Amino acid sequence: MLTKRIIPCLDVKGGKVVKGVQFEGLVDMGDPAAQARFYNQEGADELVILDITASREERKSIIGVVESVADSVFIPLTVGGGISTDDDIRALLNAGADRVSVNTRAVQNPALITKAADRFGSQCVVVAIDVKRREGRPQWDVYIYGGKERTALDALAWAEEVERRGAGEILLTSMDRDGTQEGYDLELLHVLTNQVNIPVIASGGAGKLQDFADALSIGGADAILAASLFHTRAMTIAQLKQFLREKGVPVR
Amino acid sequence: MIAIVDYGMGNLRNVGRAFAELGHAASVTDQPEAIVSARAVVLPGVGAFGEAVRRIDRLGLRKPILDAIKLGRPLLGICLGMQLLYEESEESPGFFGLGVLPGTVRRFENELKVPHIGWNDVITEKATAMFGVPGRAGCFYFVHSYFAPLSEFTIGQTEYGISFSAAVRRGNIYGVQFHPEKSQEAGMTVLDRFARLT
Numbered sequence: 001m002l003t004k005r006i007i008p009c010l011d012v013k014g015g016k017v018v019k020g021v022q023f024e025g026l027v028d029m030g031d032p033a034a035q036a037r038f039y040n041q042e043g044a045d046e047l048v049i050l051d052i053t054a055s056r057e058e059r060k061s062i063i064g065v066v067e068s069v070a071d072s073v074f075i076p077l078t079v080g081g082g083i084s085t086d087d088d089i090r091a092l093l094n095a096g097a098d099r100v101s102v103n104t105r106a107v108q109n110p111a112l113i114t115k116a117a118d119r120f121g122s123q124c125v126v127v128a129i130d131v132k133r134r135e136g137r138p139q140w141d142v143y144i145y146g147g148k149e150r151t152a153l154d155a156l157a158w159a160e161e162v163e164r165r166g167a168g169e170i171l172l173t174s175m176d177r178d179g180t181q182e183g184y185d186l187e188l189l190h191v192l193t194n195q196v197n198i199p200v201i202a203s204g205g206a207g208k209l210q211d212f213a214d215a216l217s218i219g220g221a222d223a224i225l226a227a228s229l230f231h232t233r234a235m236t237i238a239q240l241k242q243f244l245r246e247k248g249v250p251v252r
Numbered sequence: 253m254i255a256i257v258d259y260g261m262g263n264l265r266n267v268g269r270a271f272a273e274l275g276h277a278a279s280v281t282d283q284p285e286a287i288v289s290a291r292a293v294v295l296p297g298v299g300a301f302g303e304a305v306r307r308i309d310r311l312g313l314r315k316p317i318l319d320a321i322k323l324g325r326p327l328l329g330i331c332l333g334m335q336l337l338y339e340e341s342e343e344s345p346g347f348f349g350l351g352v353l354p355g356t357v358r359r360f361e362n363e364l365k366v367p368h369i370g371w372n373d374v375i376t377e378k379a380t381a382m383f384g385v386p387g388r389a390g391c392f393y394f395v396h397s398y399f400a401p402l403s404e405f406t407i408g409q410t411e412y413g414i415s416f417s418a419a420v421r422r423g424n425i426y427g428v429q430f431h432p433e434k435s436q437e438a439g440m441t442v443l444d445r446f447a448r449l450t
Contacts, residue, residue, distance in 0.1 A: 001372065001373065001411065002368065002370050002371075002372045002412055003370060003371045003372065003391065004370075005369075005370050005371065040436070045370065045371055045393075046393075070265070070266060070269065071269060074266075074269075074270060074273070074433060074434060074435070074436055074439065074440065075393070075434055075435075075436055076393055076395070076431070076434045093263050094263070094265065095265075096263060096265055096266055096269070097263065098263060098266070098298075098395070098431075098434060099395070118300070118303075119299070119303075120261075120298065120299050121298050121299040121300055121332075121397075122367060122397060123298060123367045123369065123395040123396060123397060124298055124299070168367045168369070168395075168397075169367070169369060197365055197366065198365060198366065198367070199365050199367070199369050199370075222365065222369070222370070223369075223370070252371040252391045
C-alpha cells in the first residue's frame with residue numbers, strides 16, 4: 001500500500017538552515033547536510049530544500065548544498081527556490097535533486113511548468129503554491145515572492161492549471177497557518193485535494209500529532225511537510241509515524 | 253567496473269553515489285566501448301519514454317546496450333530505464349524501446365492520483381537473487397505515471413489501484429520500477445545484490 005510521506009523542510013539561506021514564523025523572522029538552525037543525515041536516520045520519507053536566498057549571486061550556493069545533502073542521504077530530495085529556466089532545473093538535478101519545486105516564476109511564466117514537464121517528466125515537477133484565505137470566505141489567493149506579493153490568481157484555479165500543464169505534485173502552503181502551530185488549514189486541503197488528480201503535500205501550521213493525522217485523513221493530503229517542529233526537536237519523525245500508525249494511517 | 257549509461261536524462265550521480273557508498277566501482281558513461289566492456293550495466297533515467305529513446309539512438313547507445321546483454325552481462329534498468337526494456341509505451345506512441353521484454357508500458361487509470369509518488373511495498377512470490385526469500389521485500393520509493401503490467405518476467409509486484417511489475421527479470425536482464433538509489437537500506441541491498449551478480 002502506498003504510504004503517506006513525512007517530509008521535513010529545510011529552508012536554506014546562505015548555505016544554512018533557517019526558519020521563520022509566517023515567512024518572517026529567520027532563525028539560524030544549522031548545517032543542511034547534518035540536518036539531512038539526522039532526518040534520514042529518523043525515517044524521513046523525503047527531504048525538501050527551499051532556497052530562500054534573495055539575490056541571484058548568493059543563490060549559486062544552493063548547488064553546493066544540494067550536492068552535500070545528496071552525498072549524505074539516500075532518500076528523495078526535492079529542491080526549490082529561484083528556479084527560472086529549465087536549465088536551472090537541469091543544474092539542480094545534476095547536483096543531486098530528484099525533483100524541483102517552482103513557485104513565483106511558474107506564476108509569472110506558466111510555460112515553465114510545461115517545458116519542465118516535457119523535458120524532465122511530470123514526476124520531476126512540483127509546483128509550490130503559497131496561499132492566504134480571503135476574509136471570511138472559503139477562497140484563497142495565490143501569493144508569490146515568498147508570500148510578499150499577492151497575485152490575481154485563485155488557488156483552486158491555479159492548481160487546476162498547474163495540473164493541466166504537467167505538474168506532478170502540488171506543495172500547498174497556508175500562509176495563514178505557517179509557523180503558527182495551530183494546525184493545517186483542513187478546509188483548504190479538502191477542497192484542493194478534491195479538485196486535482198495529482199498528489200498534494202500539505203504545509204503550514206502543524207503543531208501537534210493530531211494535526212498531521214487530520215491533514216492526511218480529513219484534508220486528503222498525500223504527504224505532509226513541516227519544518228520548525230522537527231528542527232526544534234519538539235517532535236520526532238519516529239514519534240509521529242508511531243502515532244499515525246496507531247490512527248490507521250499507512251506510513252513506512 | 254559497472255557502467256551507468258548516460259543518455260542525458262536523469263540524476264545519474266545519485267546511482268553512482270549509491271554504488272560508491274556500497275564500495276562497487278561504477279562510472280557514468282555515454283561511450284559505447286565502455287558499455288560493452290563493463291562487467292555490468294545500469295540504465296537509469298527519469299523523464300519521458302520517447303525523449304529517452306531519441307537520445308539513446310542519437311548517441312548510438314542502443315547497439316552497445318544490446319551487445320552487453322548478448323554477452324551475458326547483468327543489466328539493471330531503473331524506473332524509466334526499466335520501461336525502456338519494453339517494446340513501447342503508451343507515453344510515447346511510435347517510439348520503440350529496447351524490446352528485450354515483450355509488451356507495452358501502460359498509464360495508470362484515471363481515478364488514481366498520477367504520478368504514483370512515494371514509498372510502497374514490493375511483494376515477491378519466489379526466492380530471487382535480488383530480493384531473497386519470498387514475501388514482503390521491503391518498502392521502496394516510486395515516482396512514475398506509467399507501469400509495466402504483470403507478466404511471466406515479474407519477480408516483484410506492487411499495488412497501486414492494480415498490481416504491476418515493481419521488478420522484472422529475464423535471464424541477465426533486470427528492471428526495477430522503484431528507485432533503489434533513493435530507497436535507503438532496502439534499496440541499497442538491491443543495488444548491492446545486483447552488483448554481486450557478476
